[in-house]
Amino acid sequence: MFLLGLVCFMIGCGGVIMVTGGAIWSFASWLSLMVILIPLLAVLTKTNSFKIFYGGMKAAILPNRKLPECSCKQAILVFRLLSKTTRIASLIGLLISLVNALVGLDYYSPESVYFLGTNIASALTTPLYGLIMIAAIFEPVGFILKKQLNSRDNK
Secondary structure, X not given: OHHHHHHHHHHHHHHHHHHOOOOHHHHOOHHHHHHHHHHHHHHHHHOXXXXXXXXXXXXXXXXOOOOOHHHHHHHXXXXXXXXXXXXXXXXXXXXXXXXXXXXXXXXXXXXXXXXXXXHHHHHOHHHHHHHHHHHHHHHHHHHHHHHHHHHHHHO
16 A cells, blocks of 8 residues: 555656656756765664664555564654654755855856756755655655554554
């Protein structure tokens, strides 16, 4: 069910981009993606929770897979931490990209105004990637794990 929701969400995002007249490849910014992924990998490495992350993802995607209670609580905390880290990384990436866009302005050259629009558009992809990761991965997986934990407590 989670996987179906994730696929529908991604198709919906792609559909909105196509309907509004944008090219889907104009949203591919590797630097923006790295600004978000590197802090996430750092958090997973520092907390030594790759196995918990992987187990939580498996438990959310596969309906018959259940985590032990202590692992489920740890996985909920890890996904909550990743959600907060993604929010912070998105803001930092946006600020860095906006500063880089404004540094390229030359007051005496009218062509620099043309590049300002493309630079700001690429700066806005960082929060977009962050929001997609939060809304499509971290929050739903945390919600599913919390629901599994609550159903286990009610039994």
